[in-house]
Amino acid sequence: MSLTNMPFITEKIGVPRAVAVEFPFGMIWGHPGDREMQRAIMLHMLDAVGTIEKPGTIIELPYTWPEEDVKKRDWFPKEQTPWMSSQDAINEMLEFIQHGDPLE
């Protein structure tokens, strides 16, 4: 049973069962300390194990990131992501995206 914040990808790769939240990377179960949200998502997942009958089903949960927190953009890593750190690295990534084999 999967929890995803990227159902666009989850759908493409054929995940058997998933629930989806519109939460940022690094906080997919909610804000630090938000035990109620962690519990709520987990209850949905446990419930979905019993209710999903069709492989590939993704249930979208009605949770979104608060608008005032979206403005914080505090999920971005402070260190530049290596593949975006130089033009050579970006070019290498573009080549991979266009012609690469993900199972290499």
Next chain:
Amino acid sequence: MAVNSFKFMPRTLAESMKVWPYVDTSGEEIPWTPPGKAIQESKVALVSSGGLYCKDDRPFDLDRERKEPLWGDPSFREIPRGISQQDIRAAHLHYENSHALEDYNCMLPLAALEDMLAEGRIGGMSEYHLTFMGYQPRLGTFVRESAPRMAERLMDMDVDLVLLSSG
């Protein structure tokens, strides 16, 4: 899909994710295993791609990724049930780690899972939970070596149900 987490990404990343060379499973049947037990009787484990590890364990290799930006450490780690916050570390260059270092439950909610067990909603909880570092552009080693070993480890612990969450 209404859920749109692209809005949390810089534009370069969002555009690349839309055209990413995902493993093409379109001609394959989606794997499907019916639950073997009622949820209330099932032993549950968590698996996270968030790059968490125990402070005494080996970190995921970020230095190599810095040198080879299309490489991601394909190994995995084990996190024991009941681990304290100060014993958790995170090594993942694609999200801000400080939130998980404040409360690892926002990536690996062991406390909520303990609640589920205490409330009788699940039948058991694994003594160890698994983590890996989800940036894997070239998935070969992860798919062929790490994933089967992780599945084997979970089965060795008699886990009935896995809750897998992305980073």
